[in-house]
Structure formats: C-alpha cells, structure tokens
Amino acid sequence: MLRIEPRSYDMVTYTKSEDETIREGERLGRTLRSGDIVAISGGLGAGKTAFAKGLAAGLGVTSPVTSPTFTIVNEHTGEIPLYHFDMFRLENESDLYDIGWDDYIAGEGVCVVEWSEKIKNALPPGVVSVVIENLGGDLRRLEICR
Numbered sequence: 640m641l642r643i644e645p646r647s648y649d650m651v652t653y654t655k656s657e658d659e660t661i662r663e664g665e666r667l668g669r670t671l672r673s674g675d676i677v678a679i680s681g682g683l684g685a686g687k688t689a690f691a692k693g694l695a696a697g698l699g700v701t702s703p704v705t706s707p708t709f710t711i712v713n714e715h716t717g718e719i720p721l722y723h724f725d726m727f728r729l730e731n732e733s734d735l736y737d738i739g740w741d742d743y744i745a746g747e748g749v750c751v752v753e754w755s756e757k758i759k760n761a762l763p764p765g766v767v768s769v770v771i772e773n774l775g776g777d778l779r780r781l782e783i784c785r
Contacts, residue, residue: 649784650783652780652781652783653774654777656777660781663781663783664689664691664696664697665696665697667694667783668693668697669698670697671694671719671767673748675767676749676750676766677751677752677766677769678768678769679751679753679769679770680756681771681772681773684773686773686779687754688705688706690781695751698717700717701717706725707723712738719748721749722743722750724743724750726754727753727757
C-alpha cells in the first residue's frame with residue numbers, strides 16, 4: 640500500500656479584505672526559516688503582493704514592501720533577510736541566472752516569489768506553495784501547502 644506523508648502545513652482559507660490577506664501572510668511568515676522559498680501564484684490583482692507584505696512583517700521586516708515588477712528582486716532586512724521576487728516581466732527562466740538566482744536560493748534569507756508559475760522548473764523541491772484566487776470583489780481563496 641502506498642502511503643503518502645501529509646505535508647507539515649496544508650491550509651485553505653478565505654480572506655475578505657487586503658488586511659486579512661496581509662494577516663494570513665504574516666501568520667505564515669512567522670513560521671519561516673532561513674533558506675525557505677515561498678512560491679506565490681495567482682492572477683493579476685489576486686493579492687500576491689499583499690500576502691508578501693504580511694510575510695515580510697512576520698519576518699520582522701519594517702521597510703515598505705512593494706512589488707518588484709521592474710527590478711525583479713527587492714532585498715529587505717529583517718530578523719531574517721527577505722528576497723522578494725516578481726517574475727511577471729521575466730522573459731524566460733534562463734534570465735534568472737543573470738540576477739544571481741542560485742545565490743539567492745542558497746543564501747541566508749527567505750525568498751518569496753510572485754508569479755512563481757513562470758519559473759516552476761527553476762524552483763527546488765520543498766518550496767512553500769501559495770495559490771491565491773480572486774473570487775470577486777475583496778474575497779480571496781488562499782491555498783497554502785508546505
């Protein structure tokens with residue numbers, strides 16, 4: 640008989656505001672450790688950056704967290720460094736290596752990756768997966784798998 644080990648953190652939750660989405664991110668952020676990678680996917684306006692703001696707060700980051708759409712990565716100092724990626728404008732996965740992707744994922748910080756579906760083949764095993772779905776208005780469905 641095939642036995643499938645449960646993941647250590649599987650959850651589906653719903654949020655009704657940006658503040659609630661941020662709080663869910665913060666809750667997860669408090670559980671993260673150096674070397675963790677959080678892969679966030681969802682459509683435009685789903686709440687990926689709001690969730691990333693919460694992750695940052697959970698890691699003790701006090702600097703403003705905005706989407707790094709044009710720079711691809713923003714670095715934040717906190718109790719644990721946060722490397723916040725936005726892959727929306729990335730042309731292909733090979734461009735990752737021009738920005739030092741290997742150094743970031745092997746570093747001392749936590750990597751949070753918006754639009755992670757664009758680089759799924761470059762993500763190592765064991766990432767925390769967050770799928771955010773906009774159900775209309777401010778209602779969001781968050782699926783978090785660790």
